[in-house]
Amino acid sequence: MSAGNAEAVRKYTAEVGEEDVGKLVKLYGWVHEVRDHGGLVFVVLRDREGFIQITLPKKKVSPDAFKTAKKVHRESVVEVVGVVKAEPKAPGGYEVIPEKFIVLNEAEAPLPLDVAEKVPAELDTRLDHRFLDLRKPRVQAIFRIRHCILQSVRSFLCEEGFIEVNTPKIVSTATEGGTELFPISYFEKEAFLNQSPQLYKQVLMASGLERVFEIGPIFRAEEHNTVRHLNEAVSIDIEASFTDHEGVMDVLERLVVKVYEDVNEKCGRYLEWMNVKLEVPELPFERLSYEEAIDMAGRKGEEIPWGEDISTPALKIIAEEMPEFYFIVDWPTKSKPFYAMPYEERPEVCKSFDLMKGYLELASGAQRIHVYDLLIRRLEECGMSPKDFEFYLEAFRYGMPPHAGWGLGADRLLMAVLGLKNIREGVLFPRDRNRLVP
């Protein structure tokens, strides 16, 4: 960008070190703060890797640079070309004495929120001005770690022989019943945003791909209003042939451990920015049966009638004894969707599981029904009409292998790993009951 400084090497603030002392470097970033001492001005420059102090003694820099630095607004974008100096008095031990201090784009003042965090901002305010919020290293760290988690998940599943696929997010009316769908207009037809790739990934089991995964958005039109629900979320879904619920639980728990290992290995500095320490969970995760779970809650006064979903207060009681990762397995068939495989000898219970971290549900999965007649029967028992599922059911008539799978909430996984108090913290632009912008 600045042709006159061919010898200046572009560096990130965090890269400036001993080898640069006496040399010319070029830095791009934002003005984090300005400390104006009259004849001496300190500008703290921030880029995505950290901070560095730009020091402007009036007598040692050009009048132009000095004047510009004195009146620059916080959060303006600047280009600095200058000589690196080792300086014990400077934060980080190095400072840059600029030859050039150019404002590439001035920021308006006052700012809608304080990036330097001298004054805190509420989550709502932060989300309204998310791009500014993301300039805080502590906030940016969340998304650098999220990136790492997603990358870890991809590489792990690829190594396990899963093939990444993309299924449609615009679907026709009949899906699985249950949750509310967002209606959209699709030319002359009625359509909805998909709540889950479930039906499609099962159909793909009949394709011979054998093991597939998808990382993509899911949409739920529920009017929930909690710190762990969103109306648009990212789901990590797998489906695998010739295996059962035990087989995919094994994949899931090893995946979680791998994510912890990778984040620890690759995101040490971001964990530090956030002041978080990660302990890699131990394998295998404990398996708690549905019946044990409701007993545990019942002993502390939270009675769950057999067959019903486990309430939030009950899960919180269980979480007191099981604060880490664990599975709740063998759910009542009637509490799970129609495609979950019932046990042969005890069909009121099915081969299903939820992955929990404390009271937070992270994933749920099951061995699926691959037998056509049984699937039809379960569909009807659940009050749904087979004719609405023809594209799905057809796949079960021409050689559908036994299979199993799960769906893992990516945002919830991030929340669990980093101990975020609100799922919105880990989503760039969350969509909830009231928030549609930005």
Place this chain on the structure above:
RNA sequence: GCCCGGGUGGUGUAGCCCGGCCUAUCAUGCGGGCCUGUCGAGCCCGCGACUCGGGUUCAAAUCCCGACCCGGGCGCCA
């Protein structure tokens, strides 16, 4: 969606119970001034706010009703 609590300068807050010395507190910010080693720089001067709509009252930031939004809890969430 239900229950409880809340909405005050750009941001975060005090004040609200017990209406009137509120021309509304403090911090940060912003504008101006002084200042050559700050690192939450310091000092001086200034700027800037009662969510919206109704009601009660001589008088409303303060009390009442409604809407919208926020926080906590719950429900719903195959």
